[in-house]
Amino acid sequence: MKRSEPAIRVSIARKVFPAIADRPQHVVLDGVELTVERGSFVVLTGPSGCGKSTMLNIVAGLDDDYQGTVSFGKDTGKLSFMFQTPRLLPWRTVEENVLLVLDDDGPDAKARVAAILSRVGLSEAANAYPERLSVGMQRRAALARAFVIEPDVLLMDEPFVSLDDPSADSLRALLIELWNRRPTTVLFVTHDRIEAVMLATRLIRLGGNPASIVQDSGVDLSPDERLDREKVLAWRGRLFENA
């Protein structure tokens, strides 16, 4: 069988932040080569400040000041991005915030929004404004917004950071469910090792200064096993034993 075309090819020869005032120039990434297969859930991890967000921003096209190339496969045109903060518009309701990313606001679009809000447990909050929601609910709304366009590629930068453990766990379970229902290619940044193991089908670790890929490992867990603490802890030990 012919192998399908990769979803994303990343080749960053060098990423340098130029000198500003008394700060010297900073070479952040050096020789980062990554090919992402379609439908894989790639978690990018590594120490704080090593360049994870810098790499994700380059892949997202938010930063084009680097040496190298990023290309997407033919069938990977629709991209969603989820950031550390939910970035909901405060003057729009939850439903309107999600509807905004669709091309139209007709009955079909509204039905899609209702379906995804139901899936993330926000049906009753559809007409609420973001300030009335808990932080966990705001992240659910952001997750609904990311998934409603049925993205081919989903880029996520620590989307569950600074939540309490139960809220973060329930969002991770929700993400696993959404991803299983409609596998999409995900590039997910986190420095939380448990979260990394729970979500990843492939774990990439950045390290060094400037950073490059120092580890590239598969994570072979079933959806149910991903919610099993003992299994996840065992994999964490195995994957990070040399970290």
Ligand SMILES: Nc1ncnc2c1ncn2[C@@H]1O[C@H](COP(=O)(O)OP(=O)(O)OP(=O)(O)O)[C@@H](O)[C@H]1O
């Ligand atoms: N606009 C910028 N100008 C100069 N230096 C920057 C800029 N943005 C990031 N950096 C530096 O580049 C390095 C990598 O930053 P980046 O935000 O990618 O790290 P990170 O791995 O995402 O860290 P964290 O886990 O804390 O989010 C850091 O040393 C940071 O200070």
Ligand SMILES: [Mg+2]
């Ligand atoms: Mg970051």
